[in-house]
Amino acid sequence: MKNNTDTLTQIPEPSLSRFLFADTRMNIFWTLLRVWLGWTWLTAGWGKLTNPAGVWVGDKAGTALTGFLQGALTKTDGDHPEVSGWYASFIQNVALPNATFFSFMVAYGELFVGTALILGLFTGIAAFFGGVMNANFLFAGTLSTNPLLLIAAVGLMLAWRVAGQWGLDRILLPLIGVPGAPGKLFEPPASKPKTPAV
Template identity: 70%
Template sequence: MTTDRAAPAVYSAEIPEPNITRFLFADTRLAPLWLLLRLYVGYEWLSAGWDKFTNPAGVWVGDKAGAAVSGFLNGALKKTSGDHPDVQGYYAWFVQHVALPNAAFLSYLVTYGEILVGVALILGLFTGIAAFFGGLMNANYLLAGTVSTNPALFVLATLLVLAWRTSGYWGLDRWILPRIGVPGAPGTLFRHSTPQTRQT
């Protein structure tokens, strides 16, 4: 004999955003600060990608595409030894079985990805998304054992993602986001207009 039991009620509550985070990440008065950070990060990505695109040896884009990536990844595999290796085993597996066999494709992906992220950040176009992919590239460089400017750029990219509402406010996002919308809030281009009822 079975008895039907009512499913337990599921309660949800919205946790209010602290004033300090609302001021830092959602207040347009800080838009000039986010503009400066955005331009700096965007310039770093654009210049890095442009250097690869215009490389005279063609090791990033061209006849020898993949050569630079292969050299970089093979160098990363040499950093997997010791008690505290610079490159962890799981990432070494990814490098050996996924990245290296597709080095030529990754070469184009990295080059154009860096350029696109840089341009988008400089223009303030889909700033949060661009900063996310920039941070993702920084994370991969760090996982491959390369420090350089990656820690600083990763932190700045994370902050730009958190401030996505205002980091592109002095940019194209100010006009584009209201029109296309954000998840859960469609923009003016996608809202269905309600037909007006004719009054007699």
């Protein structure tokens, strides 16, 4: 019989979500999704880095992003604006004045997220930052493939334990660990047993 001080601190994970997001039999699905999403980000970032006009990271850096953001500001009118007022304020007061900086962040962010996802390197974190970029594009009123990419990123964030198993996470995560469970590199040194005094 349990006493009154025993409380439920964790709700057991349903078997379906355990199978989808934590079962190694799902490796092939999550690996294919991870590589596809990574390739999508990598090609988008590479296209910005190698843009011959230099409007993302070249001598005209920020030009393309400025045009994109100004276009987003035109979507703030009407009964059902595509861009919310709070995001329009962010665009006007933060993003536009720093368009060159954000241009580099977008181009290199897409490249790094894509590379990390393809390699299976910190898969959950890479998917999170990819999802943040998708959310920002959606907030700016750009539908395109962003909803699909965001859904894929959320799936990879939930399945991070197995999504990178066929990648570098298989090697790195046991070494560095995860929050609450340090890896081999960060384990406290084992204390030597004390020898009794004679």
